[in-house]
Amino acid sequence: MLCVPHLQGKGFVVKGLRKSVVGKCCSLCQQLLLFILWLSSFQDVASLQTLIDPSHMSSTSELANPPTTELFEPIEISPAVIPRYPYPDESLPPMYPSFPTTYEPNLTGMCPVNFSAMSNIMGKTASDCSLPLAPLVGNVICCPQLGSLLHIFQGHYSINSDKLALQNAVANDCFSDIISILASRGANSTIPTLCSVKSSNLTGGSCQVKDVNIFEKTVNTSKLLEACSVVDPLKECCRPVCQPAIMEAALRISGTQMMLNENKNVVGETNHIDAINDCKGVVYSYLSRKLPPDVANTAFRILSACKVNKVCPLAFNQPSEVINACRNVAAPSPSCCSSLNTYIAGIQKQMLITNKQAIICATMFGSMLRKGGVMTNVYELCDVDLKDFSIQGCLLRSLPADVVFDNSTGYSFTCDLTDNIAAPWPSSSSMSSLSLCAPEMSLPALPTSETLKNPGCHGCTLEILVPIFSFFVFSTFLY
Secondary structure (H helix, E strand, O other), X not given: OOHHHHHHHOOOOOHXXXXXXXXXXXXXXXXXXXXXXXXXXXXXXXXHHHOOOOOOOOOHHHHHOXXXXXXXXXXXXXXXXXXXOOOOOOOOOOOOOOOOOOOOOOXXXXXXXXXXXXXXXXXXXXXXXXXXXXXXXHHHHHHHHHHHHHHHHHHHHHHHHOXXXXXXXXXXXXXXXXXXXXXXXXXXXXXXXHHOOOHHHHOOOOOOOOEHHHHHHHOOHHHHHHHHOOOOOOOOOOOOOHHHHHHHHHHHHHOHHHHHHXXXXXXXXXXXXXXXHHHHHHHHHHHHHHOOHHHHHHHHHHHHHHHHOOOOOOOOOOXXXXXXXXXXXXXXXXXXXXXXXXXXXXXXXXXXXXXXXXXXXXXXXXXXXXXXXXXXXXXXXXXXXXXXXXXXXXXXXXXXXXXXXEOOOEEEOOEEEOOOOXXXXXXXXXXXXXXXXXXXXXXXXXXOOOOOOOOOOOOHHHHHHHHHHHHHHHHHHHO
């Protein structure tokens, strides 16, 4: 616009020529404007550089020194600045930051295993079984990880001995050293009792085959390794591949497979059942011998998750008060909801559970209420959610998870579901119909053109167009 009056004054009245000259003049003006802006920024940089004496260059140590004045004290970011729990006589709440006390373990010196080669898996187990959290996450995280560690230890021991299990005396010493090392890294020293494990778990028990050579002659090891080298966490629990392979190997080395082939009855015979379980431990030991520790640990944790998520670990007392208060309720009742919420608040304090366990627990408790005569869905009347069955409303993932230690925040873990998802009310007082595995034919249908539309994203197109439009506007100003 600045060029047009000037060109008119010079008599440029030819329409086409006028437009051409105006365009060239405006282009020159824009370039001149950009040059002036660049020059001013260059001058600012130059003026800043002149403030510094070029003859003096600060050393790295001088630049790192803090100001000498007392007004600038260093800011300490460490666990020491986190406020301590104000009630020392009471136990820490589960979500309060806590930090382990580590020390050098006192070992027996009689266990013929190099524990430094298992440092990573030992550290993971120590975190998962940390002193303050072990009782709360024992069923879901700590005990499955401890069991995996013991299997991997057996496999590591067998590399130099060709034995898939330990002798009793060696097992006692090694088990003692394992617990001592874990405790020295911040683990709860009571985890053997918490997880119901002992040194005999390392011995193979009553399993007949413990020698590597005999094992490989008896079992189809290629089939076993193929099935368990990569375990699919989304399919294994409902369409298992590794679990049947382990059971088949355990049946073979226990001698039970031969009895089954001869049509002998082994159901109900405790000795044979114990032998099968002991032989499954030997199979785990062989897998640990052949697989890398991290691969074996991942596989074992997935297999444990399949087992853990089939059972509700909470202990339910007889809900007599809830039944009496809610038996004839058809609408929201203060007395019923108060009694129900009090009962659930009591069982919630037991431990952290997974989302799948919460479904089973809610269904189990609902079945107990239905057996007592409560036919109305009191979960819906009293706004009972799945998360209400776990400590502080935190439901852990059904897939394997670990406790993570950080120097700033202490121990932490991830809660999977914290939304208000209604607890399922059972259709009957029986638990036999409950299944968390959907049949193949009940999978959702493929999306159609109608279902592809997202009703919750009305403004998505606008959000995309705004930055594009802004880009073109900005480009117009520059060019």
